[in-house]
Amino acid sequence: MRRPGGYACVTDPDGGRQECDTFTCAHCNRLTHVEPRQKPEDVGGLCRACMGLICRWCVGRACVPFLKKLDQMEARERALRSYGL
């Protein structure tokens, strides 16, 4: 794939290697392996709102970038600590 988000490699005991590109979903952070010549619609898609690659489970759902979710989790933690909880 063009500009992959990662690389996976399985080394077999007989010395063989299977390699494939990966990407992490911009909405849920899930890792997706992309086999050579795999159809784009089989691995997910491109979110036109955040322009990030998304996994097939996030296709058709609202765009909430994962970094925004992390910010929300950390803000909640800070708020709870400020309340002494």
Next chain:
Amino acid sequence: MAKYAITGAQAAVSGSYKTVLDVFATSGSLRRGKVFDVLIGTNGTPADNYLQWDISRMTADGTGSAVTPNPLDPADVAALATAKSNYTAEPTIAANSSLFNVGVNQRASYRWVAAPGSELLFPAVAGNGLALRALSGGYTGSATGDFMYEEQ
């Protein structure tokens, strides 16, 4: 942003998920983390069995052996996150939070490396982190896992 290596093992793989290695934000010294390298394999008697590997989000610690993160650059300070391995009481795993699930032959090893910006992230929230777990229907020996991660 310092990078660290952690290595772990699970001495007794079974038919239910056992945590091999995890890393999570420590209460009182919170920092966001990014796992960018995962290496998994086994070091038991070779045989043809499957192992199913999973990385999921954890929200609370269980009972495991402490692992000291090694800075990739010796000039970096000690890690703020906590790492543990060889769990005997599983950490709390968030439902439907699997980020990575792959079946690998026991004789094989698997490595994943992220490109910058495509890491597996965990928030700076106490007890929240990523747990590498394994199960097998036939293998009951030891499984090994390594992470490299960055603290932001």
